[in-house]
Amino acid sequence: MNTTSRRPLRALGSAATALLVAGLLAACGGAATEPGAMVSATLSAPSDAASSASPSDSASPAAGAETFSYPGRTGATALELLLEADPSAEVTGEGENAFVTAIGGRVADDSKKEFWSLSVDGEPAQVGAGTLETEDGQEITWTIETY
Template identity: 60%
Template sequence: MKTAPRRTAPRLLVLLPALALTAGLVAGCSEGGSSDGASPAASASVEASEQVAENVGEFSYEGVDGKTALELLQEKDPDAQVQGKGENAYVTAIRGREADPETEFWGLYVDDELAQVGAGSLETKDGQTITWKLEEIEQ
């Protein structure tokens, strides 16, 4: 009986960020103290976890009374790419990850619920979690 060949590429995509995180932690732990007083291991793990989050296409931050989701996004990621302005703004890239306009978009969520208005119209509140998720366009 013949078995189907196993696909290893998806496993490699999962393992590579984990290996990079491990290597960063080991390298950070093996260095002496840092000049800024911060732990090298702590800074290595933060940088690596941000990279992993970027790879999976999700970015979150806390809401602030009186500020829109778009204003906060641009504060948290000054390099975010946006087409249009204000209520007509459309986010095309976050943390250097550009959505493929043919197959993807950045979806806006408030406390894990899909937002009913755009980022330029969405007034956030203290305590809310604003999350952008890279999603596939259903065809």
């Protein structure tokens, strides 16, 4: 069984990842409604980091990002849309067994008991990202949480 479906190049630093995400966001321009269209996504840093960020810090939104959101699209899974919005996202397993370990360069730290939690329209998802069929108009959000 393949235990890794996507792995980014480890040599990419957070600055390169931030540029990649910024380029993806700039290229998207809006919500995707057609199959194969790009996905518009938003990275958010923790609120306490945002208040102390200097102008140079704001140039790298992926650094320390705690939340990642994008719109749903009828017929696409949350995992498919995540990988469209952030090709550098790290996932172990496949399909219904997929487990997201990093988004936007932010790795969930096992030593801190962190994980990426999936929600739809503010409610925790009841199935995994590889199984969750999204719909137009839904807001899909990933948030770093602890267990």
